[in-house]
Amino acid sequence: MQCVSTRGAGPVSLAQALAQGLAPDGGLYVFPLDARPNVTLGTTLADTATTLLAPLFHGEPLDAGALCQAAFTFDAPLLPIDEDSFLLELFHGPTAAFKDFGARFLAEALARLSLPPTTILVATSGDTGAAVAAAFHRRFGFRVVVLYPDGRVSARQAHQLGAFGDNVRTFRVNGSFDDCQRLVKAAFADQALVAKHGLSSANSISLGRLLPQMAYYAHAALVMQQRGAAPVDVIVPTGNLGNALACLMAKRLGLPIGHVFLATNANRVLPEFLQTGRAEPRASVATLANAMDVGVPSNLERLTHWWPAPTALRRDVSADWVDDETIRRTIGTVWRATRTAICPHTACGVAVRDRLRAKGHRGPLVIAATAHPAKFETIVEPLIGEPIELPEGLAALLKKPAIARPLEPTSAALEAALG
Numbered sequence: 001m002q003c004v005s006t007r008g009a010g011p012v013s014l015a016q017a018l019a020q021g022l023a024p025d026g027g028l029y030v031f032p033l034d035a036r037p038n039v040t041l042g043t044t045l046a047d048t049a050t051t052l053l054a055p056l057f058h059g060e061p062l063d064a065g066a067l068c069q070a071a072f073t074f075d076a077p078l079l080p081i082d083e084d085s086f087l088l089e090l091f092h093g094p095t096a097a098f099k100d101f102g103a104r105f106l107a108e109a110l111a112r113l114s115l116p117p118t119t120i121l122v123a124t125s126g127d128t129g130a131a132v133a134a135a136f137h138r139r140f141g142f143r144v145v146v147l148y149p150d151g152r153v154s155a156r157q158a159h160q161l162g163a164f165g166d167n168v169r170t171f172r173v174n175g176s177f178d179d180c181q182r183l184v185k186a187a188f189a190d191q192a193l194v195a196k197h198g199l200s201s202a203n204s205i206s207l208g209r210l211l212p213q214m215a216y217y218a219h220a221a222l223v224m225q226q227r228g229a230a231p232v233d234v235i236v237p238t239g240n241l242g243n244a245l246a247c248l249m250a251k252r253l254g255l256p257i258g259h260v261f262l263a264t265n266a267n268r269v270l271p272e273f274l275q276t277g278r279a280e281p282r283a284s285v286a287t288l289a290n291a292m293d294v295g296v297p298s299n300l301e302r303l304t305h306w307w308p309a310p311t312a313l314r315r316d317v318s319a320d321w322v323d324d325e326t327i328r329r330t331i332g333t334v335w336r337a338t339r340t341a342i343c344p345h346t347a348c349g350v351a352v353r354d355r356l357r358a359k360g361h362r363g364p365l366v367i368a369a370t371a372h373p374a375k376f377e378t379i380v381e382p383l384i385g386e387p388i389e390l391p392e393g394l395a396a397l398l399k400k401p402a403i404a405r406p407l408e409p410t411s412a413a414l415e416a417a418l419g
């Protein structure tokens, strides 16, 4: 499949786009989103993913089926929380957040492309870094350098980020996530630095993460269709617009997905963009849903490429934002009603469901549950008054010692850290 940059460069093959991450002109790789009616519900998520992705990998040096079987070794089950809402649990991977799907798929793809020695440079607001580190940990020919904003991730996230060792090096940056993202972008713009370290990106700008994220929406939408609920409306908690864009892409590829509701925290660039058509870049503010503390959503450039007309965009997508007080209240009310603990990001999605219902929305809603609540236990446990059991993978990581070196938010400091 041919990919081009949102800023015009290309075309390149999908394999090349996966290997490069960001396009050389600074744009994001995109491809034609033509409806493909032949996606069928498989027995497993990996099977559905294969029928979805195989046509895109036609003629490429990568076997979509092999990638899907290797990457999707855990499920994305639908958990009903009342008769008409379902949590799409995306946190059953090794680092307990949805990022595992994209990171594992990308790692499988890059490992099969026999690249020269590669440094995966990744900025993280909390969960991406761990998922990418886990996916590339001890993979021959790869090293991972993780940048996270010091003091802006949960204690367990920080521990997890520093706990890999071996070919993973973790830096806590004296700044915000936007600073981390800016450093990574500047590094990729420096061709000499890119060549010296074989730099490659694993941020949500990589198609290698977006493509596999379509798979769980496809699977869930087909399951809901089988139950007679098609097309189903979906709510996605969002920051950088990676997970939500994947849902929209799946819709455009013909999956039975209805309207997509974006749920942000107090960083409300996306709701404002959908209202006014303008995205005012802002410094990010710290919230309880820290993995969505994004001032400038990097995938916005893809959204406006694929949905150039505001009317068409608004037909498919809406957005609303949720403050910290509502996040807290929602975690409490969901717990009392269902005995289900949800993470603060997922709570943004459930809060948006509550508002939609109050405004008269009818019919089933699928809400992406983006992380396991145990990753945010200092927020969630006091609200539900009970300890949350740790998932196995997370428990194993938290038992290991963790090391993160400090880093000033300058390109010179990053260059020195890369060695």
Ligand SMILES: *Cc1c(COP(=O)(O)O)cnc(C)c1O
Binding pocket: 097, 098, 099, 126, 127, 128, 204, 237, 238, 239, 240, 241, 242, 243, 244, 291, 292, 343, 345, 346, 370, 371
């Ligand atoms: C990354 C993340 C998000 C936001 O996803 P985007 O793709 O950046 O929109 C939401 N929730 C959790 C738990 C995350 O880790």
